[in-house]
Structure formats: structure tokens, C-alpha cells
Amino acid sequence: MTEEVSLMNRTNELFQEQLTILNVGAPNFREDLKLQGQQVTQIKWQPPMDGDQELLELLDRYSFDDGVVEANRKAVDIVMSASPVLIGIEPAYKVVPGMTEDTILHSGPPITWDHMCGTMQGAVIGALLYEGRAADEGEARQLAASGRITFSPCHEHSAVGPMAGIISPSMPVHIVENRTTGNRAYCSVNEGLGKVLRFGAFSSSVLERLRWIEKEFAPVLNKAVEMAGGVDLKLITAQAVQMGDECHNRNKAATSLFFKEITPFMVQSGYPMPQVLRAIDFIRSNDHYFLNLSMPACKSALDAACGVERSTVVTAMARNGVEFGIKVSGLGRL
Amino acid sequence: MTEEVSLMNRTNELFQEQLTILNVGAPNFREDLKLQGQQVTQIKWQPPMDGDQELLELLDRYSFDDGVVEANRKAVDIVMSASPVLIGIEPAYKVVPGMTEDTILHSGPPITWDHMCGTMQGAVIGALLYEGRAADEGEARQLAASGRITFSPCHEHSAVGPMAGIISPSMPVHIVENRTTGNRAYCSVNEGLGKVLRFGAFSSSVLERLRWIEKEFAPVLNKAVEMAGGVDLKLITAQAVQMGDECHNRNKAATSLFFKEITPFMVQSGYPMPQVLRAIDFIRSNDHYFLNLSMPACKSALDAACGVERSTVVTAMARNGVEFGIKVSGLGRL
The missing domain is CATH 3.90.1710.10 (Enterococcus faecalis V583 domain)
Structure with missing residues (x-):
């Protein structure tokens, strides 16, 4: 797609100059940019989903059930x-x-x-x-x-x-x-x-x-x-x-x-x-x-x-x- | 060469059992073997060459001479x-x-x-x-x-x-x-x-x-x-x-x-x-x-x-x- 290509060209141009970079969320991008000598400001953010606490606890309990552990082992074995x-x-x-x-x-x-x-x-x-x-x-x-x-x-x-x-x-x-x-x-x-x-x-x-x-x-x-x-x-x-x-x-x-x-x-x-x-x-x-x-x-x-x-x-x-x-x-x- | 192949087979066989390994000299081999779960005893050894102290000092001095540094930079540039x-x-x-x-x-x-x-x-x-x-x-x-x-x-x-x-x-x-x-x-x-x-x-x-x-x-x-x-x-x-x-x-x-x-x-x-x-x-x-x-x-x-x-x-x-x-x-x- 042309937009994709022009975006890549633009990105290459940008990396010629010193940038001011804000990284929102996952810190991996910050680390990679730092390795490339860029200054990065990290903004702490996570998706606005705290989850349903009750449901999460139920899932946690379910996941440690012996039968479930055994079933998951079986599924993973099949994949592997x-x-x-x-x-x-x-x-x-x-x-x-x-x-x-x-x-x-x-x-x-x-x-x-x-x-x-x-x-x-x-x-x-x-x-x-x-x-x-x-x-x-x-x-x-x-x-x-x-x-x-x-x-x-x-x-x-x-x-x-x-x-x-x-x-x-x-x-x-x-x-x-x-x-x-x-x-x-x-x-x-x-x-x-x-x-x-x-x-x-x-x-x-x-x-x-x-x-x-x-x-x-x-x-x-x-x-x-x-x-x-x-x-x-x-x-x-x-x-x-x-x-x-x-x-x-x-x-x-x-x-x-x-x-x-x-x-x-x-x-x-x-x-x-x-x-x-x-x-x-x-x-x-x-x-x-x-x-x-x-x-x-x-x-x-x-x-x-x-x-x-x-x-x-x-x-x-x-x-x-x-x-x-x-x-x-x-x-x-x- | 057949010796080479049979040596490789023998090596593979050996790695099936627990080995007692002595590593002489460079420690890199010890580290790799350790990663493979092998026990390694390291023996400190280096080639029996202490070098000619006088010659080494002469070389050291020579290497830091501006003309030599410049010549080496030129040689490295050519290689790179x-x-x-x-x-x-x-x-x-x-x-x-x-x-x-x-x-x-x-x-x-x-x-x-x-x-x-x-x-x-x-x-x-x-x-x-x-x-x-x-x-x-x-x-x-x-x-x-x-x-x-x-x-x-x-x-x-x-x-x-x-x-x-x-x-x-x-x-x-x-x-x-x-x-x-x-x-x-x-x-x-x-x-x-x-x-x-x-x-x-x-x-x-x-x-x-x-x-x-x-x-x-x-x-x-x-x-x-x-x-x-x-x-x-x-x-x-x-x-x-x-x-x-x-x-x-x-x-x-x-x-x-x-x-x-x-x-x-x-x-x-x-x-x-x-x-x-x-x-x-x-x-x-x-x-x-x-x-x-x-x-x-x-x-x-x-x-x-x-x-x-x-x-x-x-x-x-x-x-x-x-x-x-x-x-x-x-x-x-x-």
C-alpha cells in the first residue's frame, strides 16, 4: 500500500534527526529506541480494563484445579x-x-x-x-x-x-x-x-x-x-x-x-x-x-x-x- | 574423512552419559559445557611463552607512537x-x-x-x-x-x-x-x-x-x-x-x-x-x-x-x- 511505503520513508527521514519520543504503555519499544541512541519519555499506561475481580478469582481457582491442569498439559502436549x-x-x-x-x-x-x-x-x-x-x-x-x-x-x-x-x-x-x-x-x-x-x-x-x-x-x-x-x-x-x-x-x-x-x-x-x-x-x-x-x-x-x-x-x-x-x-x- | 565422522558419532554417544571433563586453558569451553549440564573441572594453563619483556615494552611504546596509530587507523579503514x-x-x-x-x-x-x-x-x-x-x-x-x-x-x-x-x-x-x-x-x-x-x-x-x-x-x-x-x-x-x-x-x-x-x-x-x-x-x-x-x-x-x-x-x-x-x-x- 502506498501509505505504508511513504510512512516507511517518512520514518527513515525522521530517524536522521534527534527526536523527542513519548512511549505509551509496553516499555520494550523504549528499550529498543534507547539502544538506537534516542531519548524516550515513558508514559505509564495500561488498557482501561481492571477486569471483573470476582470472575478473575474464579478463573484463578479454576486454573489450579487438578483436572484443568491435566487437561492443559494434554492440550500443550498436542501443540508441542x-x-x-x-x-x-x-x-x-x-x-x-x-x-x-x-x-x-x-x-x-x-x-x-x-x-x-x-x-x-x-x-x-x-x-x-x-x-x-x-x-x-x-x-x-x-x-x-x-x-x-x-x-x-x-x-x-x-x-x-x-x-x-x-x-x-x-x-x-x-x-x-x-x-x-x-x-x-x-x-x-x-x-x-x-x-x-x-x-x-x-x-x-x-x-x-x-x-x-x-x-x-x-x-x-x-x-x-x-x-x-x-x-x-x-x-x-x-x-x-x-x-x-x-x-x-x-x-x-x-x-x-x-x-x-x-x-x-x-x-x-x-x-x-x-x-x-x-x-x-x-x-x-x-x-x-x-x-x-x-x-x-x-x-x-x-x-x-x-x-x-x-x-x-x-x-x-x-x-x-x-x-x-x-x-x-x-x-x-x- | 572417516575418522572425523566416527569421532562425531563417538562424541554424540559420549554426551548420552554423564562425563567427567577437564578443560585446559581457555574457559569458554567450560561455560558452554556447563550450559549443557556437564560438570567441568577447569585447569589453569597458558602457552609456555612469557615473552621477551624488553621486546614487549618496545612494542607497546611503538604502538602508541602517533605515526603508528595513524598508520593503523589507515589500515583498518582500508579493511572496513x-x-x-x-x-x-x-x-x-x-x-x-x-x-x-x-x-x-x-x-x-x-x-x-x-x-x-x-x-x-x-x-x-x-x-x-x-x-x-x-x-x-x-x-x-x-x-x-x-x-x-x-x-x-x-x-x-x-x-x-x-x-x-x-x-x-x-x-x-x-x-x-x-x-x-x-x-x-x-x-x-x-x-x-x-x-x-x-x-x-x-x-x-x-x-x-x-x-x-x-x-x-x-x-x-x-x-x-x-x-x-x-x-x-x-x-x-x-x-x-x-x-x-x-x-x-x-x-x-x-x-x-x-x-x-x-x-x-x-x-x-x-x-x-x-x-x-x-x-x-x-x-x-x-x-x-x-x-x-x-x-x-x-x-x-x-x-x-x-x-x-x-x-x-x-x-x-x-x-x-x-x-x-x-x-x-x-x-x-x-
Whole structure:
């Protein structure tokens, strides 16, 4: 998104001069800024939620109940022993449970079109244009508001996506299988930085890239993953964390390691070499590629821990731009 | 080398049991072992060199001389501003200064055949077999001892190599140019782990690999580097160090980053795809590949700082298995 880029440029400019910085809340930012030689004034602040004292005490007591402790240990064991493996990439309508041609998945808890923030609406408009369901922004808005589109949270379809998290039927999704428990998780392909759907952009360059991902990129990667017999994402993540990635906003090591695993198979995929080279270059030039693999890897691990009776382990945390929601293991599978 | 592998296995076995460990000298090893839950007894020891007190004082005084301080600052500036770029890979006889068909380069200070340690002799035997100068070990030993082979330190030919550091005329060497100063440095290709020439092995598998590197691998890489317009080694090293590599015994990040830079060009090199794939897989499966790029990168930076009058900066430290030598900037160019 252009705003994002210009903000980054502006930030770089600002750091050339001596700044007066107020940091509100979490002190970590202060520490990092201090390391960069900046003067920081810390303002003590915390979210205005003192909580319901009675409820908190009840939760505390509940958490130390032997049965709950045991249930939580079981849930954590399931998460820790997960073995997420990338096994393919296919259009969402073919593989994502409950996906229909009128379904659009989004990030966070359930939300209706009229309550979505602008960014998510922008991404929905982009998805409808990409799917050929609308000819322009106006038609897309009309269709989105008409009630004919089913909006549903990614997290209710074993899926996950960064930012707006929009997944429409034709979008290829990485298929990650937790080989320990057999469940699968799905995630779209990271588009890179700049103008991208996940930040609500829907210009022609965004739509062209989505179509290219679908028509050219995904078939090559899918074939390569098949030839590789799957790619072990836990192994890559474990190494990448040692190499300084946190695998969310820093994915350079993980993307490089993934690239090293998959490239030889992409070359041997049998697709025309110019297409293969564009596909290779797409991963090569996007250090965030692995984000959309680490997310479903975690999703496949945490989904496996859903539905452990009495467990208070949080298995999902997600926001849709308006509301924030969590899923708790003991509250059921969905 | 098989001994190396079996030693590693033995080490792994040992770490299954509780050990009694004596650590002699540098305490760093004790600290690391403690972190692994091992009991360590530290023995205070330092090399039996108290030094020549008079000479030490003279050196101290010399080091604080304004002219020397200024010269050292100049030498360090040259090192810090180096810009090492991989520009190609060619047989040593074509590019290494002073290389003749009878020359064999080795690690460390000058040494004659009869004084070489077994490892270096083994590597020389391997090089002579690889070059077709001898039919078997006996002939190679005879030729090496005959005086017809010129043994010369890598460091006297702008070259560098790990362990035995043997470079013979036909061996392809990475060509690294310091774009700040224009000088070049050269280094052989890392063979991987297991039986390798640099540890003195010269069995048929070692020689076959060397021939494959020369005939199949080097041409593909050379073309790829040319198409890439060179590969910036400082950029990769700077990132890899942030990712946990020290770029000597841990090169996984650097090798992965290098792999990501060069693979697309290898695919487009025009060589037959099976050959290209073998070349790609050779880098992919050897995490130490970058060692033989970081070494000449440093060499090109430090060589540039040779010959700064009055500078006491050490521009090379190297051992040949018997003796250890240093080069000091102010003592001249060679």
C-alpha cells in the first residue's frame, strides 16, 4: 500500500534527526529506541480494563484445579508434538472445508459487510473483482452488501490469513498437514510488500498478481511440493528461529531455507522454464513468503488441541479490524 | 574423512552419559559445557611463552607512537571499507598470480615436502593424482619429494584455502574482487564433509568429486556469476552474522542466502538441466559452501591493507600444520 511505503520513508527521514519520543504503555519499544541512541519519555499506561475481580478469582481457582491442569498439559502436549508439513497448494474451493463459490473468508471473529473496516472491505472488493463477480468497485460493493455473499471467519474453516485475511474460492491456498494428528490447515500465498490485497488494495496490479499466482505460480509449486514428498515446516521454523526470525515480521531465514528446499523441485516440475523462473523469482524476492507457511503451520498445531475437555488453553487469537476474538480448547472443536 | 565422522558419532554417544571433563586453558569451553549440564573441572594453563619483556615494552611504546596509530587507523579503514564481490570461478592456472603447472599452493607459512604433516602430504598426493601427474600414491610421493614441484604458501599468491589449503593448477578457484581497491583473492571450492582433500584424503571418491567440480560444477557457477553481474559477499556476510553464522564453522545462513542469489542464474546458464541440477544440489546440500567465499572475501579485504608503512595491523594469520605465521601490514605487500 502506498501509505505504508511513504510512512516507511517518512520514518527513515525522521530517524536522521534527534527526536523527542513519548512511549505509551509496553516499555520494550523504549528499550529498543534507547539502544538506537534516542531519548524516550515513558508514559505509564495500561488498557482501561481492571477486569471483573470476582470472575478473575474464579478463573484463578479454576486454573489450579487438578483436572484443568491435566487437561492443559494434554492440550500443550498436542501443540508441542505437532508435525506440520506443506503437502500442496490448491484453489480454496477444492480443499477448504465449507468453501462455496459464494463464500469469502476473512480474519478474526464473524463480521458483516456493513461492520467491516475499510481495509477489509477493500480486500473483499478486490476478491470479488478477482473472481470476476463484479466489473468495478461499485458493483462489488453492491454484491457484497446484497446478502448473496457468505462472509465467514478463516478460523471456522481450518484456515488463516495475514491482515484482512481474505480468501475467495479461486485463491490457491497452501495445504499444511499436521502429520501427528492428521488435521489440515490452509493459508493464501503472501503477495509481497507494496500494494496488496491483505492491506485492502484492489488496483489492477493487485488483481493481476493474484491471477498470476493462481494460473502460473501455484501449479509449479504444487508439483514441486509433490515431488519433494512435502516440506517439513517445523524443521525450517526451528532453524529460522535460531537464525533470528520470529517467523511473523521477520521471515528472511525461513524463506531462504524454504527456497533452498523447494527450488530444485520447481526446476524439475516440467513446466516451461520461463514460468518456473518467474515462480522461483517470486519466492526469492519476497522475504515474507514463509509467513503464509508459518501461520498455517501454527494453525494446524493449535487446531489439533481444540476440544480437550476442561482445557483453558487459547487455541486462536484473531482480530478483524473491529473486534478481537479468542478460541479456548475446552469450549469445543470449531 | 572417516575418522572425523566416527569421532562425531563417538562424541554424540559420549554426551548420552554423564562425563567427567577437564578443560585446559581457555574457559569458554567450560561455560558452554556447563550450559549443557556437564560438570567441568577447569585447569589453569597458558602457552609456555612469557615473552621477551624488553621486546614487549618496545612494542607497546611503538604502538602508541602517533605515526603508528595513524598508520593503523589507515589500515583498518582500508579493511572496513572493502567491498568483496564474487566475480567468477576459473581454474587456478588461469587466474592465480604466479601459478605454474608445477606449483602447488598450501596453507600457512612456507614448508618443504619432508617437513609437511601427514594431512598436508595426503592432500598433496591427492592433488598430484587429480592432476594426472602420478598414477598412484607411491609415484605421487616420489614426485613431491623430487624437487620438481614448487610448494608455495597460498598467502603469497593472493589465495587462501581451508585446512591443508592445497590448490593445484586445474582446481577451479572462486575469484573475489575487492571493488574498493581492485585487488583480487582466490579460493578453492568447498568439497563438503566426509572424505575430502582438505583433510588429507585422496581416495577415488575424493578425486572424482574434484574432477566433477572442475568439469561440471565450475562452468555452471561461472556463467551464473557472470549473468548475476557478480555476487556481493559483504552484503551476504553482514546478514548471515545477524542470523547466527560466524561464517567459519557455521555457514548455513550465508550458504542459504548465497544459494537464493545464484540459483536463478544457474538455471538460466544454458548448460544441460541435469548438470545444472547437480550443481544446484551440490551447493544446496553443503552448508559449508560459503566458507570458501568468506575466506577469500576476508583475504581481499586484508590484502588491501598490506604495505601501509609503519602499520602493525596483522593482515594474515595462518598455520601449515607444523608452523604458524603472521603477516604484518607495515612489513610490505607480499
